[in-house]
Amino acid sequence: MEITKRILAEAWQRTVAGHDLLQGVGLPPVALSDDELEECAERAEEAEDDGLCLLLDENGTVRGHHGPYREVFATRDLEQALYLIAEAAVRQRGGSPEEVADALERIDPVWGRRFRNGGLDDTGTVEACGRDPLEGLAWIARSWREQDPYTTLAFFRAAPGRTVDAERLALLYGADPEQVAAGTRLKDLQAVDGGRAHWDRQWKSCCFGQAGGWTFLLHHDTPPGAFADKGAYAALGIKESVWLTATAAKAIYTLDYIRDGRRVDDDWGALELIWYERGRAPYLRGGELDFLNRAIRRAELDHPQLTNTFELYFHALEESLGLRVPRRDFVEGEVRAAYWAEKDH
Structure with a gap:
């Protein structure tokens, strides 16, 4: 009809x-x-x-x-x-x-x-989460609104059965080869000169590793020449990438989800996280990102104690896509880290 x-x-x-x-x-x-x-x-x-x-x-x-x-x-x-x-x-x-x-x-x-x-039908049964959401990706959400620890949280995943090499990815972005080869950790950068040196240079650093089947690379400014070797980048076998980017001074926080070389966004253009209001699906119902609408609704119902919408949103990203950033590695400074290479490298 x-x-x-x-x-x-x-x-x-x-x-x-x-x-x-x-x-x-x-x-x-x-x-x-x-x-x-x-x-x-x-x-x-x-x-x-x-x-x-x-x-x-x-x-x-x-x-x-x-x-x-x-x-x-x-x-x-x-x-x-x-x-x-x-x-x-x-x-x-x-x-x-x-x-x-x-x-x-x-x-x-x-x-x-x-x-x-959270969907457009009532099919399927969703199990309650039953765990602390702040032990996953959501622990980083609140500080990320203030660009801490990094402005950009980027995640990369290859086809099933393959893994995106974190070291190679960091090097292609411009990480210092000597620090990558030495296995430098965040605590190593922070230990120099009582931490004052890292405070001055942290905007020129990155952290990288693997968690939840994804390779993550967290950074602020991307150096000129990143991805210059397109062949080497293609050889990493990246099939999916998720970018969370913050511009705190302008209150702009965006999501970019790339799958098989195509942006997943229902032709909406920029996907800003501040569109999400508790209780309202942020994306087109029944659209390409409806899986995230569903995950957000479950996060709201499973964790009523979370009042921060960014924490709910990040937990939904973890539940739907498997994104994670290892909290303990960051707290203890064990996450791999490097500064961007100087021009003479």
Whole structure:
């Protein structure tokens, strides 16, 4: 059945009539063109309303928008559209993700399961995490907002059965060959001149290693000439890379996920971490990054004690992609480290 504006309005009226928790909740504004959507978004902005605006295509696709440019879902399934509208309405009333899940469950048990799973269906059972999230990747999230220990957290993974060589990767970036060959550790750099020398040069250093099936390389500034040997870089066999980059002075924190040489982003462009708000899926529902939406929802429900959204987001990255940074190695200074090579190397 092709969705029309009338069909959508009538279906929403029936939905509201059948559930006390939705009484008084109107259908979000429905636009039939990009111009109408922009007008709708402008009115919402003036009213300081961050609710949904709907764009209904000629082919019956319902597109949910926050603002004129940020599409958060697209569906031709009427039941799915009704669920997404109800989810947004219940969430906008406030409350924790658990409270939103309970409210949706009272409306429809299927909707409650769907919200808890974080996807667009209620299939599959997700086991609770059951461990301390700050022992994984999330331990680094809070300090990373202030560019500590490094501005860029980069992760690289090869095809199954292969490993990206951490030393070779660091050398291609420009790490000092002598320090790499000597097995220099972070504590070695910090020990020079009581740590004062490293304080002055830490912006020209990197740390590297392997964890969770990924090779990590953490650094601030990348030296000129990095990746100059494209053949050697290709020989590493990298199939996936994840880049988390912070520009604290501008409050810009971005995610870049590259798979098989292609950026995974649903054509959204820059993916900023500050888009994520607790209880709201940050990426296109049903899109290429929906696996991360699901992982974030589970992180919210499994760890209500975490109030820092960056910690929740990083834990979701660990759960969905396996990213890790060894906390003990950093705390004890055992992680491999080097300065960028001087020009005469």
